[in-house]
Each structure stands twice: as structure tokens, then as C-alpha cells.
Amino acid sequence: MACRGNAKCIPRDVDAIFLPYQSRWITDDSILKLMEKARQIGLSWSSAYQCDERTAAQGARNDQWVSSRDDLQARLFIEDCKMWAKIMDLAAHDLGEIVIDPKAKLTAYVLEFASGKRIHSMSSNPDAQAGKRGGRVLDEFALHPDPRKLWSIAYPGITWGGNLEVISTHRGSHNFFNELIREVREKGNPKHISLHRVTLQDALDQGFLFKLQQMLPATDQRQAMDEAAYFDFVRSGCADEESFQQEYLCNPADDDTAFLEYDLIAACEYAASLNWQQRGSGRIYTGIDIGRKKDLTVAWQVEDVGDLLLTRRVERLQNLRKSDQEKILYPMIAESDRTCIDATGLGIGWADDAQDKFGSYRVEAVTFTPKVKEELAYPVRSKMEERKVRIPYDPKIRASLRSVTKQTTSAGNVRFTAERTPDGHADEFWGLALAIHAAASPRSPIDYTPAPDRADRWDGKPGDKDNMDEAAAWRGAW
Secondary structure, eight states: OOEEEEEESOOTTTTTTSHHHHHHHHHHOSSSEEEEOOOSSHHHHHHHHHHHHHHSTTOOOOOEEEOSHHHHHHHHHHHHHHOOOOOHHHOOOEEEEEEEEETTTEEEEEETTSOOOEEEEEEEEEGGGTTTTTTTEETGGSSSSSSHHHOOOOOOOGSSSEEEEEOOOOOOTTTTTHHHHHHHSSSSOOOOEEEEOOHHHHHHTTTTTHHHHHHOOOGGGGGGGHHHHHHHHHHHHSSSHHHHHHHHHOOOOOOOTSOOOHHHHHBBBBOOSSSSSSOOOOEEEEEEEEOOOOOOOOOOOEEETTEEEEEEEEEEOOOOHHHHHHHHHHHHHHOOSSEEESTTTTTHHHHHHHHHOOOTTTTEOOOHHHHHHHHHHHHHHHHHHTEEEBBBHHHHHHHHHTOOEEEEOOOOOEEEOOOOOOTTSSSHHHHHHHHHHHHHSSSOOOOOOOOOOOOSSSOOOOOOOOOOOOEEEEEEEE
């Protein structure tokens, strides 16, 4: 066939449907198998083929139960199954979305084969796996809200037959997914897991770019790339190096150095399908971290809904004159019950002008000293641990939140620092921290001149109800 693109690594059989790493995965019949992988290299797609093959086979004994990280991915997985059924000329009936547990209001997208067996594709709720017999596919396992619970409920379901397959990219070193991998590599593999690992480089070496270029339009800029250029292209598109290492090279982010773990951040992110900018009737609070050239100005706005702070707006401003920034920020201050502004350096004039315009109660000036940063940072973590704040999913926001580290000096003093990057200096983190402080009750200001240590003002009683939706995380595999 006429091939296009500039890939140098050409599969031996250019007409083969699967690349070597995909073939090894789908032909592995181990009872427990686990795949740590780079993003978007076709593992979920090839797993859908395997599900069809097992479920449609004459004499098939088991249904297949697939857990995806959200409803959208569950639907996409069943669509891949339907596509493979058509290609393989398998008799399959799309049953659509059916109720599998009326009491818990749990549903699944179902494809039924002539064998009488079914593929059930569900979202991330671990309870949906309870009491079901048959094979399990846990897709983007690390991105589920509670991977440990999901494993605990899914594993007993294969007692009477079937396989348990775990597929995922990494999400921090403290995630249960990484615990399973370390068990295999460092602790003698007590669960007898068959471990697979495919990085972006592995996929490229085995012909991934060639396959991709045959599917892309002839005008796509990636057609001119070889493997090295494509590798650099993907790397440059990531929010930061940590994200690239984790998402594409299977090196989990170090949760021991970052102030906020990946799981902690992800559990507070909005579901992808939610319109998180739509406001209700709650009070509005804003935090503004001031920058101009090297750093961003970030304005973070939250709505207080009971004991939950819902992010409603995040503005990033760079290389704008003060007058131009005011056109965006002053309306945000005007609609806020309270605003906290970074009054450090350049921010002093900003805070003075805003207080003159809106009043010193509605606008609090906060100067960033090490002590003040400590008092601002811990409530961010506390709100996340209690699931009392919701934030948008955004790679740059996640990278900013991850960039903050807590360090203790030789004198025993605590410092919160972050490496300065082209995307800022943890500006989103401090914008969020200021917004949380603005919403704190009782509303006692942080002094913006150095002061002796004083009693902690962040001890307001947490609510006893968590009304957050299920968290969503990264986008899934092809």
C-alpha cells in the first residue's frame, strides 16, 4: 500500500491491525495482568477487541465488566466494542444504557452477543462492580476516585472465572496503582500479576508514529515528523516536565516532594461534562495574585455553597498594563463579597487602589511573608482533604498546584517555594489560596507586615456533608 508520513520505524507487517505491544497485551491470558502505559497509544482500543473476542466466542462462560473513569469514556469503550464486532462480523446487539442496580441508580452501556454473553461498560463507581461475575477491565485505573476500593470490589468477581485487567497511566507515587507495580518489581509479586509497560518511546520504536500517520490527514503537521521530532512535539505540549515524565514515560510524579499529591488534586477536579462556570445564589469570593511580566496575574473566584467552595472563574493575565488588568479584575471585585489581593512588591499599589475604590473590608491586602504563605497554604490542603473545594481540570492549573513544595530550613522555619517557569510561579496556587482565605470565617485579615506568631485562624468547623460530584481526571486512551 502507499504509505505516507516521515516515520522511520516501520512495522514488519504494515497491514497488521495491532502493533507488537498491543498484540502482547491482548494475547496474554494471565488471570491478573496490569499495563502501565503512555497516553493515547491505543491500549483501550485494543482491549475492546479482546473483550469482543472473549465474549463472542462459542461456549463463552463469562460476561465482561468494564469500569472507565467517567460516563463519556464508558460510552466510548462500548463504541469501540461495536466497531470491532462489525469488523469481525460478529452478531451483536446494542442494548444501550440499562439499569444494573435500581436501588443505587447504577447503569451500564451493554453489548450482547449471540453467545448470550454481554459486555457491560460502566463509569467509575466501584459499587457497580459488586456482586458481578466475569471478566474485569479497569481502564485508566489510577484516575478513578478510589482505585484501592475499586480493586477490592472487582477482584472477588473473577473467583468463578474470568480475568482482571488493569490499564492506566500513572497519577502520583502514592496512588494504589503504583503500589501494585512496586509489589511486582520490589516485593516478589505476591499477587502473581503479569506486568506490561509501554512508554511513548517504546510505542514509537514499535511503529506507533507510522500507524498514526496513516490515519492522519495528509495536511497534518505531524506527517513531516520522524520519531524524534514527534517525541519533542509531545514533550513541548505538556504542562511541565513532571507531567511529561508521568503521562508519557511511566515515571510517577513524586508525591513525597510536592505539597499537594496528585490524587488530592484530582479528587477535587470537576467532572469534564459539568458547566463549572454556571453560578448559583451563593456568596462570591476572589483571590488575586498580582504579576506583570515574569509572573502571571491570576484571579481565582469561588462561590460558597453551604460548606463547599466551587470555583466559578479563573483569569490568567500576562503582559498587560495595570489599566488593562483593571478592566477585567475590577468587575470581579465588584461582584465579590470579599477579595484578597497579593500586596507584595508590585501588588502594593494594586491593593491600595482597590481598597480606595471598594473599601478596606471588601478588599484585604495580603503581603507574602514566609509566615503568611504558611497560613495561606495549609487551608488549601485542608479543603482538598475534606473535599470542600472544587477546581477545574486544567493541565496548567494542576502543574501550578503541584509545583509548590514545603521546605524546612536549618533553623526550623517552614518555607513554601515553587520553581519559576514560563507559565508562572505557582500563581494559580496562590490565587486559590487567597480566594479560600477571602471566604474564611471568621473573616480576620492576615497582617501584611511581619508580625509575631499568633493563634491559627483557620480552625472553622468543617461541614459534615460532602456534596461533590464524582471527580474526573485525565482524558483517556485512544
